[in-house]
Amino acid sequence: MRIIVVEDEPLVAQRIVRLSKQILRSDLVSISIQSTLEGAINYLQEHCIDLLLLDLNLNGKDGFEVLKQAVAQAFHTVIISANTDKAVAAFEFGVLDFVSKPVTVKRLQTAFERYHSSETGAARSTKYLSIRKPQGLTLIDVEDIRYIQGSGIYAEIHLQKGESELHDKSLNVLESILPASFIRIHRSFIVNLRDASHFRSHGGSKYDLVLHNAETLPVSRTRYKYIKHRLP
Amino acid sequence: MIKYVISVLCLTLLLSLSGIAAQQIEVDVDELQTAEKPFLWLNLWHYHKGDQPNWSSTVVDDTQWGSLNLEDKNAVDAIQHTGYWLRQYITIGESPPKHSPLALYYTNLRSASELYWDGELLYRSGKIGLTLQQEQPGNVRSIVHIPTHLARAGEHLLAIRVSNHHDVTAQDPPSIAIGLYDDLLTHRYQAKSAASFIVGIFLTAVLFISLFFVGFNRKPAYLLFSLFCLVQTVKVSLVYLTSYGELTFPVYDLAIAAMHLSVYLGGLLLVAFLLDNFAIPNLRYWVLGCAAVTLVFFLLQLRVLHIALSIALAFGLSIYALTHKRKGALLSIIGLIGYSLFSVLGNLKIINFGYFVGIIFFVVCMAFSLGSRMVQQTRQHQEAILRSARLENELLKKHIQPHFIMNSLMSLQELLEDNPQQASDFIEALAEEFRGFSQMAGEKRIAIGDELALCEAHLSIMSHRKRTKFTLETEGIVGDERIPPAIFHTLIENGITHGYSQQQQGRFLLSKTATNSGVRYQLFNDGEIAVPVTSVSTATQNESDRGTGLKYVESRLQESYPDAWTLKSHAVDNGWSVTIEIHDNRVSERKAS
Structure with missing residues (x-):
């Protein structure tokens, strides 16, 4: 799996990478960290990815515009955010999952499983x-x-x-x-x-x-x- | 009342025109009973100065005595002797019924007197003496009941022995009347109840306005207004006592003097109240000037002129206040118009106690004005409390907002595995910031030293989290300046959030400079200038996000320095700068306190 982590907090990003590696092991083909929106957009233009792990609050900018942009693309998006009150709205835009911070191994694993699962989303609320x-x-x-x-x-x-x-x-x-x-x-x-x-x-x-x-x-x-x- | 006055005037006019032997008067009880003539003034007397014990007798020939009209101007000369007698013949047409006896009413038979009816002693006021020491002053006025058996139909002699060792320079001649006992008493009680009513109103006003002053707002105007009402209370009491009360002479004279004094004081207090109430410039000089003028008027005994002058000045001040849009000016003018109008009506004897009714009208107007202003102030006060509570709430919310806490916790998780020593430092900084927040949460202003400690703690946390070395330098700050809590913390937080997505280092500089009108704080940071990414068009969001922090800072500044601050947040060369100016000369005083 090819993953991009878009997160402006270096330690948090580092933690997500660490956990992802731990869960996916050899399934993980590549994982890249982008701390800014511009960096992420540039990266996506040049690389093909399977999963975007996105923080909704990047350098004080509201992540929903980023989110709309992200969900229009081929890959799946999983939101990782401290603001759980944004979850409902995020799901409406068609994200695969919403993981609240601080992220645990178990919760991140569930998100990855959801990615792999071929089942139709029984309770999706994408609007x-x-x-x-x-x-x-x-x-x-x-x-x-x-x-x-x-x-x-x-x-x-x-x-x-x-x-x-x-x-x-x-x-x-x-x-x-x-x-x-x-x-x-x-x-x-x-x-x-x-x-x-x-x-x-x-x-x-x-x-x-x-x-x-x-x-x-x-x-x-x-x-x-x-x-x-x-x-x- | 007016009817009495008119009837008495008509009677005296008639008598003086007709030239009848005036020291004789006919009393018709029936006429007295028909309210038109409840009493008759006895103005024309046989007069003799000096004193003889038998002058009370009916057999004394008084045809050679002088004649005295008490309403004449020269009556004053007749009474300025240590002793004199007055005699008059009263013909009673028909014996009054038992239940409705006749009575005599007198004032100013100073200082002691004896009333004889058909040669019999009827009443003694004070004790007549041969010398000043022997003489005891009597009542200034009294209603003397004439027993029915003495007042049968026929001619009677009223002889009055007056002795004045105490005040031979008396200015006011006596007044003497005969009438129905009940009516005379009723007349007095009516005045008494009117006076009590007015006193009650004034006392209530005194009480309420003093309460305003003590419990609510220590504005001198309230105290002055309360004193004004108190003086009116005293004045109306004295007016009643001197016009209707049974005072003895020395006390009466004191009461008169006090009443005159209360006129001057009342006028001065009225003007002083309006001066302070309308915040007239050069207040002190005005008050001092008015006090000096009042003193001069007092010495020259220009009471009526003083009243007129103070009302005119009150009008002037109210009009000034109206043109300068001061609150309550219109009500004050209305009150003064009422005051003047009722005073005139009172003076014309159209309204009893008209002058005081006028003052009550004014007091009601001003009480309404002060009351409504107080309601407004209470509301503002409550709003301020609510605002403070909201700001405290906001400050606490800032410190537990999930974005900050969750990212910190997750960073901590990573540090615990990656670099335990740094994790420990990080926890220390977090603890430091939390402690700072909880300490200042309820405060309106804190020492800037505490604020800087909070900022340092935050910078340390963010240095860990962002892997960026943040520093804070200060210039010109002493450390004990008082500022609203968490304002620079908020600005620094904003700066970090928006300015440092890529840099390895971040520098904040807080400087303080004195300005003409107060102080200027400037917070500079060398962060990137947030250029909105057009492709995601976050510009508006960007602004409003930066805006929430700024709004908190602005609310805090408004709370502490109402309308005396400015805040500018803008890009500068190689960074971002926020300038706060506080235009307040009292800043230094606050610092001291």
């Missing part, structure tokens, strides 16, 4: 997805999403109004942060269950999911039973 556009960041309300189609390392988000947006996160990453109403129906599709209407059989245990607007999406065989169970 917005942050999308990078040439003109800047845009926030999408997850309630506006009809379904998401995977296309390589990107995801194409189809909205209620018929538009679609590209997101830097893969379907796997998105699946782990989206609320429980979003389920993976296919290798390439995540659907908002609220928009699902019924199944259409093609015979031979091959099914499509028909949405309220009559669009059809393929359903993988292995998931059919589970999805049928959850369909409203």
Whole structure:
């Protein structure tokens, strides 16, 4: 795993690195510390990472702008902060986890496990997805999403109004942060269950999911039973 | 009252015009009973100076005696003798009923006298003596009951023997009247209850305003106003006593003198109160000047002029106060208008005790003005207490804010593994800062030495945490200057948070310089100048975050130096600077205290 720690307190950063090494051992490919926002942004432009461990309070600057920027990218973000009252808001922006300071080995381990876990986030409270556009960041309300189609390392988000947006996160990453109403129906599709209407059989245990607007999406065989169970 | 006056005036006018043998008067009980004429003034007398024991007798021929009109100006000459007699014939038309006897009323038969009715001694005031030593002064006035059996229908003789060894230079001729006993008493009781009522009002005012002064605000104006009301209490009591009370002569004269004195004092106190209340410039000279003028008026016995002058001056001061937007000026003017108006009405005998009703009106206006100001002050005071409590709360919150504590604890965790010696130093610095905070939490001002110790502790903590060597230098600071708690600590905290993301060293310099109007503290640090990162646009957040700390400092300064400070926070060459100026000449005094 490739990790970047963005933290302005050297000792705290050092501690996070120490604990990460202790937990991940050989799984840890690289870990870098950035103490400023600018440094972090520069680093991210040149390096590919899997996980961002972010302090919400950097040199007196409010971390939410950083957070919106971070969650628009492909990697997962875990917040490490002393201000636990910011946790709810952070989750709304689609972070994987929120670890409060001082960080314990056990708690950090849970966060890493959450990263590795392929389970859908049963109790995620993500409300917005942050999308990078040439003109800047845009926030999408997850309630506006009809379904998401995977296309390589990107995801194409189809909205209620018929538009679609590209997101830097893969379907796997998105699946782990989206609320429980979003389920993976296919290798390439995540659907908002609220928009699902019924199944259409093609015979031979091959099914499509028909949405309220009559669009059809393929359903993988292995998931059919589970999805049928959850369909409203 | 006015009816009495008019009827008496008409009567005397009639008598003097008609030229009737005036030393004879007819009393009609029925007429007296019909309220129109409750008593008759007996003004025209047979007069003889000297003293003969038989002059009380009905058989004495007084036709050769002189005639005296007590209302005449020259009546004064007639009474300035050690002894004289007055005789008058009174015809009673019809015997008064038993339940409604007649009575005589007199004033100023000084200093001792005897009243004879048909040759019989009816009443003795004091004890007439042949010499000053032998003579005992009697009552200045009395109501003398005439037993019904003596006042049957027919002609009667009233003879009065007056002896004045005590005050042959007396200025006030006597007044004598005959009327219904009940009515005369009622008249006196009415005056008494009116006076008691007014005294009650003034005493209440005295009590309340003294309480304001003692328990609330030691403003001289309150004391002066309270004294003003006290003087009015004394004055109205004396007016009653000298006009209606049964005082003996020496006491009466003292009471008159005291009443006159109270007029001057009242005027002076009124002006002094307004001078202080409206914070008139050169207050002392004004008060001294007014006192001197009052003394001159007192010596020249210009009472009425003094009253007029003090009211005029009071008007002047109130108008000045109104144009200078002083609080309560309008109410004062309204009060003074009422005061003057009622005084005039009182003087015209339209309102009994009108002068005092006027003063009560003024006192009520001023009490309302002082009261509402007090309410305002109380509110401000409570707000100040609330503000202090909030600031104390803020200070304590600063010291337990999670960002500081949790980062410190986590840094400590790391140090414990990485460098136990440093961990120990770090704990010491933390303890030092916590101790400092808890000691100064409840204080409004602390010694700057304590503040610097707190700053050093914080810098030591942050040196560990940030792996940056922070230092604090001072210039021009003695150490015992008093300042609000944690203001420089807050500014240093701000400086570290925003200025040192990359540097290895940090230098703070706190300097103090004297200015014309007070002192200037300047805190410089060599941190980076926070340039907002455009890509994340944190500029506003940046400002407001820096702002919370500054707001605390500003609130503290306002609490300690209301409206007498300025704070500037700005970038300078190679760093950041915060300048606090305190424009207060009393800073040095505070330091001493």
